[in-house]
Amino acid sequence: xxxxxxxxxxxxxxxxxxxxxxxxxxxxxxxxxxxxxxxxxxxxxxxxxxxxxxxxxxxxxxxxxxxxxxxxxxxxxxxxxxxxxxxxxxxxxxxxxxxxxxxxxxxxxxxxxxxxxxxxxxxxxxxxxxxxxxxxxxxxxxxxxxxxxxxxxxxxxxxxxxxxxxxxxxxxxxxxxxxxxxxxxxxxxxxxxxxxxxxxxxxxxxxxxxxxxxxxxxxxxxxxxxxxxxxxxxxxxxxxxxxxxxxxxxxxxxxxxxxxxxxxxxxxxxxxxxxxxxxxxxxxxxxxxxxxxxxxxxxxxxxxxxxxxxxxxxxxxxxxxxxxxxxxxxxxxxxxxxxxxxxxxxxxxxxxxxxxxxxxxxxxxxxxxxxxxxxxxxxxxxxxxxxxxxxxxxxxxxxxxxxxxxxxxxxxxxxxxxxxxxxxxxxxxxxxxxxxxxxxxxxxxxxxxxxxxxxxxxxxxxxxxxxxxxxxxxxxxxxxxxxxxxxxxxxxxxxxxxxxxx
Numbered sequence: 001x002x003x004x005x006x007x008x009x010x011x012x013x014x015x016x017x018x019x020x021x022x023x024x025x026x027x028x029x030x031x032x033x034x035x036x037x038x039x040x041x042x043x044x045x046x047x048x049x050x051x052x053x054x055x056x057x058x059x060x061x062x063x064x065x066x067x068x069x070x071x072x073x074x075x076x077x078x079x080x081x082x083x084x085x086x087x088x089x090x091x092x093x094x095x096x097x098x099x100x101x102x103x104x105x106x107x108x109x110x111x112x113x114x115x116x117x118x119x120x121x122x123x124x125x126x127x128x129x130x131x132x133x134x135x136x137x138x139x140x141x142x143x144x145x146x147x148x149x150x151x152x153x154x155x156x157x158x159x160x161x162x163x164x165x166x167x168x169x170x171x172x173x174x175x176x177x178x179x180x181x182x183x184x185x186x187x188x189x190x191x192x193x194x195x196x197x198x199x200x201x202x203x204x205x206x207x208x209x210x211x212x213x214x215x216x217x218x219x220x221x222x223x224x225x226x227x228x229x230x231x232x233x234x235x236x237x238x239x240x241x242x243x244x245x246x247x248x249x250x251x252x253x254x255x256x257x258x259x260x261x262x263x264x265x266x267x268x269x270x271x272x273x274x275x276x277x278x279x280x281x282x283x284x285x286x287x288x289x290x291x292x293x294x295x296x297x298x299x300x301x302x303x304x305x306x307x308x309x310x311x312x313x314x315x316x317x318x319x320x321x322x323x324x325x326x327x328x329x330x331x332x333x334x335x336x337x338x339x340x341x342x343x344x345x346x347x348x349x350x351x352x353x354x355x356x357x358x359x360x361x362x363x364x365x366x367x368x369x370x371x372x373x374x375x376x377x378x379x380x381x382x383x384x385x386x387x388x389x390x391x392x393x394x395x396x397x398x399x400x401x402x403x404x405x406x407x408x409x410x411x412x413x414x415x416x417x418x419x420x421x422x423x424x425x426x427x428x429x430x431x432x433x434x435x436x437x438x439x440x441x442x443x444x445x446x447x448x449x450x451x452x453x454x455x456x457x458x459x460x461x462x463x464x465x466x467x468x469x470x471x472x473x474x475x476x477x478x479x480x481x482x483x484x485x486x487x488x489x490x491x492x493x494x495x496x497x498x499x500x501x502x
Contacts, residue, residue, distance in 0.1 A: 023352070024351070027356060027359045028406040029407070032294050032311070032411075033294070035315075036316075039315075039316055043318075048345040049319075050320070143172065145285075146285055147172065151169065154206075164189060164196055168213060175281075176209065176220070176283075209282065209284070210224050211223045211277075212281050214281075217244070217279050218240060218244050220279060221240045221244075221273070224276075224278070225240065235261075236269055239266075240273070250499070297309070297367045297413040298310075299378070299416070301378075301416050308364060308368050318353050320349055324345070365399075367413060369393045369396045373388050373392060373393070378415065378416065383443050385427060385442050387429030388426050408426070427440035432474075432475045444476060445486050447470060447474060448483065452466070452487075452498070462495045463481075464483075466483045467479065467482075
């Protein structure tokens with residue numbers, strides 16, 4: 001059979017995700033801070049995109065723009081949407097997929113979007129007189145910075161002592177403990193072990209905070225006892241030296257018996273230790289920055305109903321540049337290349353505005369759906385939280401599960417029950433013995449936490465006891481190992497560590 005070359009026409013569907021659609025999908029999963037950063041970046045890079053100020057003139061010019069230029073951009077945008085329409089379901093959206101409704105009026109849309117009532121920020125007073133924010137940033141002082149500063153004040157340290165002290169300070173961790181042994185430091189510096197020990201003792205004795213460079217908890221507390229003024233300091237030292245493990249297990253009767261002291265007196269001494277000594281002396285110098293969370297959505301209770309409100313505070317209001325739109329309308333003002341460049345930037349600006357609007361609308365609809373499913377939680381608390389998965393919300397609002405997943409990632413809602421991540425409301429179902437619909441895993445954790453809080457501290461309940469109680473009182477079928485997993489997730493110690501011997 002002879003081989004020959006032929007030309008054939010074949011129609012097929014292909015998944016094509018354009019940069020514009022990728023940007024729209026990315027906007028769904030951005031946090032509030034990331035979205036603000038992205039908008040500021042676009043404002044810097046796209047000359048056709050502007051942030052609306054307090055003046056009314058730019059808004060009037062934007063609304064009085066000639067419909068012919070707007071119609072040209074509209075037709076190009078419709079062609080792009082038609083090209084993307086067949087790939088929307090695959091990338092994770094059905095109703096929130098950035099498709100325009102029929103007879104969509106771009107002119108009215110942009111006019112409404114740029115109006116003060118839309119709420120993309122309420123405008124703020126001028127901050128031109130304030131110094132740049134960057135000039136006010138100061139890196140917090142770390143524990144090692146504090147120790148090196150003190151080392152520079154030690155005039156009696158020889159150069160050899162300085163080298164040893166630098167190595168010791170470099171091996172002090174954030175809690176203030178020496179993480180390397182003196183043998184390792186001596187071997188690394190090729191110095192006698194006695195010299196390293198001597199410098200370590202000087203650091204422990206003379207440097208602040210008290211107890212720094214200790215090798216374990218017992219040594220740390222004993223170093224702090226040396227600076228402590230108390231009439232029974234000798235008894236406190238013996239208590240730490242010989243009974244630190246019993247103190248951890250709260251075995252106070254054993255301590256009182258072995259030290260030949262009354263039990264109330266032992267408890268008073270232990271209370272002094274807890275209130276005066278710090279097992280982590282480096283904690284005040286922690287470099288960990290506090291994480292502040294700004295809610296994306298507010299849920300307020302008005303009367304007997306709940307109202308969902310998007311947090312638009314601080315979000316810039318975007319508009320198209322009147323200057324470039326006027327230049328695009330005048331054929332004598334710009335050439336063909338400039339016109340093509342401006343048209344591309346205008347399309348990008350319109351797509352960004354449209355994508356942000358779609359993101360906010362999707363976030364609002366998802367929150368409303370969550371509120372509908374979890375009304376019992378908002379009314380009565382965690383114990384009434386229902387099992388819910390992404391598919392429940394996706395089916396309710398007519399979107400794909402991946403869209404719901406993206407829009408609930410790193411998004412927070414300020415509710416009457418506290419500041420909660422939207423992912424908090426999605427819980428697996430734990431079966432019930434009475435044949436019910438099941439109970440949310442978060443509600444089970446709440447039952448476990450309340451039960452342990454009410455137990456007898458002298459006879460704490462085991463994980464099996466908790467599992468039996470859940471089955472008997474709440475008809476919850478749960479295994480012992482699952483109780484242990486939930487308990488560990490709540491940072492609750494096992495029964496052997498919770499026992500308090502009085």
